[in-house]
Amino acid sequence: MRHARLPPRASRAQRVLLGAAIVTVVGAGGLAAATTLRGDARGAQATTTTTSAAVTDAPAPTTTTPALPPDTSFTILAAGDVLPHLTVMKSARAGDGYDFSPLLAGLDPWVEGADLALCHMEVPVAPKGRPVSGYPLFGTTPALVEDLAEQGWDGCSTASNHSVDRGYAGVERTLDVFDSAGLGHVGTARSAQEAAAPALYRVTVDGQPTLVAHLSAAYGTNGMPVDADKPWSVTLIDTDQIVAQAKAARADGADIVLVSIHDGTEYRTAPTEHQEKVAAALAESGQVDVVIGHHAHVPQPMTRLAGGPGGRGMWIAYGLGNLVSNQSAECCAPESSNGLLLVAEVTRVAGGPAEVTDMTWVGTTVDRVGKHSLHALTDIVGEATGKLSAEEIDARYGRVRDAVGTDLQERTSPPEHQGSTVEVISRPR
Numbered sequence: 001m002r003h004a005r006l007p008p009r010a011s012r013a014q015r016v017l018l019g020a021a022i023v024t025v026v027g028a029g030g031l032a033a034a035t036t037l038r039g040d041a042r043g044a045q046a047t048t049t050t051t052s053a054a055v056t057d058a059p060a061p062t063t064t065t066p067a068l069p070p071d072t073s074f075t076i077l078a079a080g081d082v083l084p085h086l087t088v089m090k091s092a093r094a095g096d097g098y099d100f101s102p103l104l105a106g107l108d109p110w111v112e113g114a115d116l117a118l119c120h121m122e123v124p125v126a127p128k129g130r131p132v133s134g135y136p137l138f139g140t141t142p143a144l145v146e147d148l149a150e151q152g153w154d155g156c157s158t159a160s161n162h163s164v165d166r167g168y169a170g171v172e173r174t175l176d177v178f179d180s181a182g183l184g185h186v187g188t189a190r191s192a193q194e195a196a197a198p199a200l201y202r203v204t205v206d207g208q209p210t211l212v213a214h215l216s217a218a219y220g221t222n223g224m225p226v227d228a229d230k231p232w233s234v235t236l237i238d239t240d241q242i243v244a245q246a247k248a249a250r251a252d253g254a255d256i257v258l259v260s261i262h263d264g265t266e267y268r269t270a271p272t273e274h275q276e277k278v279a280a281a282l283a284e285s286g287q288v289d290v291v292i293g294h295h296a297h298v299p300q301p302m303t304r305l306a307g308g309p310g311g312r313g314m315w316i317a318y319g320l321g322n323l324v325s326n327q328s329a330e331c332c333a334p335e336s337s338n339g340l341l342l343v344a345e346v347t348r349v350a351g352g353p354a355e356v357t358d359m360t361w362v363g364t365t366v367d368r369v370g371k372h373s374l375h376a377l378t379d380i381v382g383e384a385t386g387k388l389s390a391e392e393i394d395a396r397y398g399r400v401r402d403a404v405g406t407d408l409q410e411r412t413s414p415p416e417h418q419g420s421t422v423e424v425i426s427r428p429r
């Protein structure tokens with residue numbers, strides 16, 4: 001049986017309806033809608049003048065002082081690679097189908113507590129009528145996407161080195177399944193028009209909407225060919241193009257811009273020169289609030305770079321490691337059992353512009369022998385859990401702390417949902 005979700009989040013059915021119903025592209029109209037909401041809160045001036053034959057001095061006109069909107073804040077959660085090897089699929093096997101909810105359940109409070117939750121889907125869904133597959137050419141089941149939506153994820157980045165493992169048919173099938181589940185997506189596309197558009201999420205807290213744009217790009221496709229007549233089906237890293245897309249998103253009303261970058265060297269904790277070069281260009285552009293890194297399969301440093309919107313800095317996680325996979329010291333590197341949750345706080349003071357004002361991290365791990373169950377390390381440190389000994393958990397915790405560094409603080413409790421609503425705004429087809 002799948003686990004229940006907490007009340008603040010919309011049900012999966014509601015999210016599917018919302019994703020199907022909202023097919024407009026937020027451009028100038030999206031900004032106008034937000035401006036209208038903020039303008040209405042200011043109220044209208046009222047002037048009263050009294051005149052009477054018996055009164056010679058009329059009172060001075062009076063005006064009402066418009067009330068400022070309240071300060072608001074909300075959190076954005078991002079996670080590492082969703083990499084379902086066949087052994088992960090075996091752990092999720094349920095009768096004739098699959099149920100990933102027991103694997104994901106350990107992170108329920110963290111996902112449900114976030115106002116906007118974004119994952120990274122590294123692999124395609126297998127084309128309809130075709131079997132699932134694992135490494136080296138992945139193709140997963142639609143049930144994984146559906147269970148991510150059920151847990152509370154709002155969308156995913158999809159640009160990776162495995163995006164075309166199952167050809168263009170896999171790209172198309174993946175995005176069709178995401179649409180059916182009510183999840184946003186960006187990084188792969190079914191048309192040039194779709195590829196040019198960011199994923200958009202309107203997060204509304206206390207009547208104040210904040211439009212979040214999400215972009216995604218990968219370094220390559222493992223040598224797998226991208227259809228010559230569909231070069232737009234996977235977005236590859238081009239910093240000039242990413243900056244132009246971010247700038248266009250802001251011109252069309254986006255308050256916050258996130259960029260997911262699939263890059264780096266597998267199992268290497270230190271960012272590569274290319275990762276650092278891309279990050280520096282995005283920070284210098286002043287258009288990007290947060291960079292979310294993937295691909296290395298191990299946690300990498302998190303910090304804040306100079307630049308960013310208004311010169312306030314750009315937050316970056318060079319690599320969030322794995323969310324769920326079968327990787328571990330047995331195959332790859334000890335750190336590949338671990339991942340990170342990124343928690344970014346967005347603040348809007350008295351109706352002013354929205355800003356990312358803080359970013360924290362949470363270490364995660366996979367109990368590979370214990371049916372690939374996920375845990376936040378802070379929830380289980382110091383005690384044996386599942387098939388993991390207390391000593392092993394402590395060792396994994398230490399490796400995560402060493403990788404992340406000391407620039408940003410660790411978070412030890414789930415974020416608190418702010419009663420927000422999230423509109424997943426479909427990209428044009």
